[in-house]
Amino acid sequence: MRNWLFSFRLLFLEQPSLCQKDRTFLFASLIGLLIVALVPFVSSSYAMTATRDALILAIFALSYDLIWGKAFTLTLGHAVFFGLGAYGMAIATTRLGWSPLEGILLGMVVAGMVAAVVGYFLLYAGVRLHFFAIMTLAMLLIARQLATSWQSVTGGDVGILGVPPLKLAVGGYELDLSGEVASYYTALGFLALTLLLLWAGLRGNYGKVLAAIGMNEFRAKHCGYKTSFHLLAVFGVSAVLAGFAGALYATLSGVVAPDLFSILLSTEVILWVAIGGKGSLLGAAVATILFTRLQQEVSSYSTELWPLFLGVLFLFCVLALPQGVPGLVNRLSQRAWVRKIVSKREAV
Amino acid sequence: MTDAVPLILNILSAISVLALVALGLAIVFGMMDIVNLAHGEFVTIGAFSLALMQRLGGPDAFWAALLLAPLVGAVVGLVLEATVIRFLYHRTLDTLLATYAVGLIIQKLLELTFGKHPQLVYTPMSSAVSIFGATYPAYRLMTIGIAILVIGACILVLTRTRFGADLRAVIQNPQMAEAVGINTKRMNRIAFSAGAALAALAGVLIAPYASVETHLGIQYLGKAFFVIVIGGIGSVVGAVVGSGFVATVETVLNYHVDPSMASALVLILAMIVVRLRPRGLVPGFSAAHQLLGKG
Numbered sequence A: 001m002r003n004w005l006f007s008f009r010l011l012f013l014e015q016p017s018l019c020q021k022d023r024t025f026l027f028a029s030l031i032g033l034l035i036v037a038l039v040p041f042v043s044s045s046y047a048m049t050a051t052r053d054a055l056i057l058a059i060f061a062l063s064y065d066l067i068w069g070k071a072f073t074l075t076l077g078h079a080v081f082f083g084l085g086a087y088g089m090a091i092a093t094t095r096l097g098w099s100p101l102e103g104i105l106l107g108m109v110v111a112g113m114v115a116a117v118v119g120y121f122l123l124y125a126g127v128r129l130h131f132f133a134i135m136t137l138a139m140l141l142i143a144r145q146l147a148t149s150w151q152s153v154t155g156g157d158v159g160i161l162g163v164p165p166l167k168l169a170v171g172g173y174e175l176d177l178s179g180e181v182a183s184y185y186t187a188l189g190f191l192a193l194t195l196l197l198l199w200a201g202l203r204g205n206y207g208k209v210l211a212a213i214g215m216n217e218f219r220a221k222h223c224g225y226k227t228s229f230h231l232l233a234v235f236g237v238s239a240v241l242a243g244f245a246g247a248l249y250a251t252l253s254g255v256v257a258p259d260l261f262s263i264l265l266s267t268e269v270i271l272w273v274a275i276g277g278k279g280s281l282l283g284a285a286v287a288t289i290l291f292t293r294l295q296q297e298v299s300s301y302s303t304e305l306w307p308l309f310l311g312v313l314f315l316f317c318v319l320a321l322p323q324g325v326p327g328l329v330n331r332l333s334q335r336a337w338v339r340k341i342v343s344k345r346e347a348v
Numbered sequence B: 001m002t003d004a005v006p007l008i009l010n011i012l013s014a015i016s017v018l019a020l021v022a023l024g025l026a027i028v029f030g031m032m033d034i035v036n037l038a039h040g041e042f043v044t045i046g047a048f049s050l051a052l053m054q055r056l057g058g059p060d061a062f063w064a065a066l067l068l069a070p071l072v073g074a075v076v077g078l079v080l081e082a083t084v085i086r087f088l089y090h091r092t093l094d095t096l097l098a099t100y101a102v103g104l105i106i107q108k109l110l111e112l113t114f115g116k117h118p119q120l121v122y123t124p125m126s127s128a129v130s131i132f133g134a135t136y137p138a139y140r141l142m143t144i145g146i147a148i149l150v151i152g153a154c155i156l157v158l159t160r161t162r163f164g165a166d167l168r169a170v171i172q173n174p175q176m177a178e179a180v181g182i183n184t185k186r187m188n189r190i191a192f193s194a195g196a197a198l199a200a201l202a203g204v205l206i207a208p209y210a211s212v213e214t215h216l217g218i219q220y221l222g223k224a225f226f227v228i229v230i231g232g233i234g235s236v237v238g239a240v241v242g243s244g245f246v247a248t249v250e251t252v253l254n255y256h257v258d259p260s261m262a263s264a265l266v267l268i269l270a271m272i273v274v275r276l277r278p279r280g281l282v283p284g285f286s287a288a289h290q291l292l293g294k295g
Helices: A002-013 A020-042 A045-070 A079-094 A100-123 A129-149 A180-202 A205-215 A217-222 A227-253 A263-276 A282-301 A305-320 A324-334 A336-347 B004-031 B039-057 B061-083 B092-114 B138-160 B162-172 B174-179 B184-209 B216-231 B236-256 B259-276 B287-291
Strands: A167-170 A173-176 B128-131 B134-137
Touching: A002 A180, A020 A045, A020 A180, A020 A282, A045 A180, A045 A205, A045 A227, A045 A263, A045 A282, A079 A100, A079 A129, A079 A227, A079 A263, A100 A129, A100 A167, A100 A227, A100 B259, A129 A263, A129 B092, A129 B216, A129 B259, A180 A205, A180 A227, A180 A282, A205 A217, A205 A227, A217 A227, A263 A282, A263 A305, A263 A324, A263 B092, A282 A305, A282 A324, A305 B092, A324 A336, B004 B039, B004 B134, B004 B138, B004 B184, B004 B216, B004 B236, B039 B061, B039 B092, B039 B184, B039 B216, B061 B092, B061 B184, B092 B216, B128 B138, B134 B138, B138 B162, B138 B184, B138 B236, B162 B174, B162 B184, B174 B184, B184 B216, B216 B236, B216 B259, B236 B259
Parallel strands: none
Antiparallel strands: A167 A173, B128 B134
């Protein structure tokens, strides 16, 4: 317990003072959240539901940004945890008769436990870089097979229908978060909370420790950090967060299907984070929302085209934008002509 | 005894196909440090070229496909190397993302041209042979034979020829290899397309007893990567040993439990093996291991 309190203090209470970069982040996040919060007032009911799904996927993308962007550990099977969260929620509520809140907790716990076991075996064995990515890809393939073939529990190809909506009983009152507007703001609230917590937890020394491990694990280890433990911890937290997003997704959309364990989702999340800028948190969330909306629009014309489009975009991103859009902006701002324009404007 | 013979032959044919896929990957992934997630797509391409040729030339086109499909694979591999991989040497994680995208594109293009339904493929020989008192399909025996021949040839080329020595030199120390006059770019290109050709050959061989659709390759991709990680990264013998391990365990388990349960158990076993022997059963040379300070 004391250890936990200590790490809590380390992560959240001992904050370094705000510098210019932090102010920009907070300001940009606030603006972004406000814009998203205004969507229900101007958009149709379809667009609102679609944006709500995008918000949940943004939580998922944040969990991925934690493991890839902050700890530099690429995984190809992150959708496993999203799917486990969703299935945990669905099974707990429809098969076991638990309440939605307990269902969400079960989903998170299951995702976290699977990550802990897999991570223990792989990370402590020194499986890193692309080897780790490959092993997690294998995990995803197997999870999908299990989801389709273990019919008595997972419902096979059909999945599980009728996952109950989110209703919480708080001290005698029933809080109904299942309505269109209520669920939208629930998703937005959780997204904001996740963004804030991740940002606050990693802006201080712990973020630096993770960056050190990611950049040169050998050196970090010889500085006395238990690198495998830290990576495992981050992997676990990231999985729990992904599981949470999955559970939320299940309860809001009402169905879960084996599609959740698709390689497509695992890849899309990489693309979102890559384009939004690794480790930038806000960038990943923004990219997720924009891309998911784009996908929903493209898919309404043709569901076949989207993966093709995704592949081309992905290839372009790897070859032309290795640092994502923030990297591009950085590079552009180094150029003489851009600097001239900027400095002129500042002079005025 | 009569029960054991088909089991052993089943295991052998599973090993031989897996080893063919893994061999190409062992060179590309293990040695050149390119994570080729499009490797599975070369298996698919091999199977689809067989389907296309049989559609045009009847069931007997199998023999032509056996020679032409690896060629198709090699050409696609060459194009991929020249357009994408060439820019990404030394950016391992980026090769992973880029080849993933390429795989997705190839998969969708195949789906758009050929449709989603499984393709029709004929077995070139439907007879069964009796060996050791058990009957076994002749085609599968032939698969085992071809695989042994090809794998043997590859090992000989890598260890006994000038070309193999050059390739190993490029893999272990590219700068030094270039300094002594080896054209490293050309070597990389040849190795990459050879890996693709091997995968396409495996695709042709498995097509008659698999469902030929666009997801065909991806099932082999996961297993092949396992094989490399278990067998030992950067070692050709390791790839064969690893395929032996994975295919045996999976085939035996398939007799007792549900197939997907069997794959899950194989994964768990693989992880335990990796935990106990981080460098694989037959450790080989790998740049990544040196990077991680394990080499």
